[in-house]
Amino acid sequence: MKPRVLTLALSALPLLCGQAQASNQLSGALLAQTEARQSGMPDIDNSSRSFQLATLHGQLEAPWQQTLRASLGLQHQHDGSTRVQVSELTLERPLAGGFFTAGKKVMSWDVGYAFRPLDVVQQEDRRALNPATLEGIPMLAQEAFDDQHALTMVLSNPGHGKSSQPRDDEALALRLYRQRGERDEYLVLRLSERNGVEAGAAFSQVLNQGLEVHGSFLWQERHDVWRQQRWIAAGRSDKAMAGFTWTTESQFAVIAEVWRDRSAVPLQQRNVFLRAAQNWDSYTVSADVLWQPASRSAISTISTSWKHGPWLLAASVRHYGGMSGTYTRQLAIASIERSF
Numbered sequence: 389m390k391p392r393v394l395t396l397a398l399s400a401l402p403l404l405c406g407q408a409q410a411s412n413q414l415s416g417a418l419l420a421q422t423e424a425r426q427s428g429m430p431d432i433d434n435s436s437r438s439f440q441l442a443t444l445h446g447q448l449e450a451p452w453q454q455t456l457r458a459s460l461g462l463q464h465q466h467d468g469s470t471r472v473q474v475s476e477l478t479l480e481r482p483l484a485g486g487f488f489t490a491g492k493k494v495m496s497w498d499v500g501y502a503f504r505p506l507d508v509v510q511q512e513d514r515r516a517l518n519p520a521t522l523e524g525i526p527m528l529a530q531e532a533f534d535d536q537h538a539l540t541m542v543l544s545n546p547g548h549g550k551s552s553q554p555r556d557d558e559a560l561a562l563r564l565y566r567q568r569g570e571r572d573e574y575l576v577l578r579l580s581e582r583n584g585v586e587a588g589a590a591f592s593q594v595l596n597q598g599l600e601v602h603g604s605f606l607w608q609e610r611h612d613v614w615r616q617q618r619w620i621a622a623g624r625s626d627k628a629m630a631g632f633t634w635t636t637e638s639q640f641a642v643i644a645e646v647w648r649d650r651s652a653v654p655l656q657q658r659n660v661f662l663r664a665a666q667n668w669d670s671y672t673v674s675a676d677v678l679w680q681p682a683s684r685s686a687i688s689t690i691s692t693s694w695k696h697g698p699w700l701l702a703a704s705v706r707h708y709g710g711m712s713g714t715y716t717r718q719l720a721i722a723s724i725e726r727s728f
Contacts, residue, residue: 413447421723428708428717438466443475454481459524476524486532486539494524495542497563497576498604499592502661502678503647505606505627506563506588508578509544511555515678517689517704517721525555538565550581554612554619557582570594576606584609588627598637603630611651625651631661639667643676655683655711670695685712700725 422438441463448456459476478491498504502515512522528543540563545551548558559580566573571593578586590604604627611625631645643663650657663676671694678687691704703722707713 411447412449414445415727416442416444417725417727418442419723419725421721424720425716426718428713428715432715440464450479452481454479456480473523475522478524483530484532486530489527489529489531492524492526493529494522495527495529495540496522497574499572499574499590499602500604500629500631500645500647501633501643501663502645502676503627503629503649503659505604505629505647505649506574506576506590508559508576508586508588508606509542509561517691517706517719536567539563540565552619554582559583574604583611598635599632600634601630601632604628608651613651613653622651627651641665641667655685656680658682680710680712683711685710687712698727700727 419441420438421441422436424434424436426434441461443459443461445459446457448458450456457476457478457480458474461473461475463471463473465471474492476491476493478489478493480487480489482488495509496504496507496512497509498506500514504514509525509527510522525544526546528546530541532539542561542563543558544561545556545558548556551557557580559578561576561578563577564575571591574590576586576588576590580586586606586608588604588606590602592600592602594600606627608625608627611622612619613622614620627647627649629645629647631643633641633643635641641664643661645661647659647661648657649659658681660679660681661676663674665672665674671692673690673692675690676688679685686709687706688709689704689706691702693700693702695701701724704720706719708716708718
């Protein structure tokens with residue numbers, strides 16, 4: 389089965405199976421992470437911080453063919469503060485030939501890796517070093533699937549209107565997926581007060597056993613730019629991305645993407661991304677670089693991880709070169725995690 393189709397099938401399986409396959413489940417993890425940051429400015433000191441995170445994921449069968457799913461986190465910072473994060477908390481049930489979801493849920497839509505124009509619901513930084521669990525969006529959603537199609541309708545942040553941050557805006561979004569042979573196709577439409585109409589399309593095409601190409605495009609009726617510590621309304625915008633993945637039988641993989649983002653500041657609108665990774669069963673090492681030609685900035689990263697049973701050890705170092713290193717020159721992160 390193609391990687392994209394397999395991903396979709398696995399994500400849709402709990403919904404398609406409904407009450408027949410739903411069962412009570414509980415899992416979790418304990419994570420300790422430390423971060424060291426080297427400043428790029430002489431008058432700003434270097435810094436470090438650490439935190440401990442406990443996460444809990446659960447699924448509970450409820451009456452009348454309903455399923456309750458939750459992902460909770462308890463994070464303790466080095467300054468002694470503690471924060472509780474509800475990453476996901478949803479109630480799901482069959483409705484109108486599909487499945488209805490109410491609550492807070494992670495919902496990602498694009499086919500890209502470093503840049504994802506069609507993630508109009510989730511809107512997360514996908515290049516963060518060793519990121520914690522993604523935090524979902526409050527929503528009402530209706531999803532329906534068959535062998536070759538999927539339709540998703542989402543009302544995100546209901547009742548919020550235009551919020552202080554784009555991620556918290558109320559919006560109505562729709563995504564249509566279709567499998568056509570070795571190609572996956574997506575259409576996306578989103579309506580919001582901040583951006584007006586947003587429309588986009590994406591595809592992923594498997595060319596052979598090891599090579600896949602993908603691309604996506606999003607048009608925005610209007611957009612906001614972050615200037616002087618606030619969002620300022622701007623005109624029309626668009627985002628476009630193209631890339632490929634190549635994998636070998638020896639578990640060596642390459643990802644390459646280029647993109648243009650007209651909603652970003654001028655010197656950061658055009659980007660080139662390249663990543664190579666080698667996996668030896670329980671051990672993985674990778675290196676990537678993000679190049680911005682206009683600013684002559686290069687952000688390079690080296691990462692490694694080792695997994696043994698429930699244990700996962702990971703470390704990453706990121707170097708900011710050129711204009712991108714104005715405030716941060718180097719960032720190093722190490723973590724240890726145990727699942728249960």
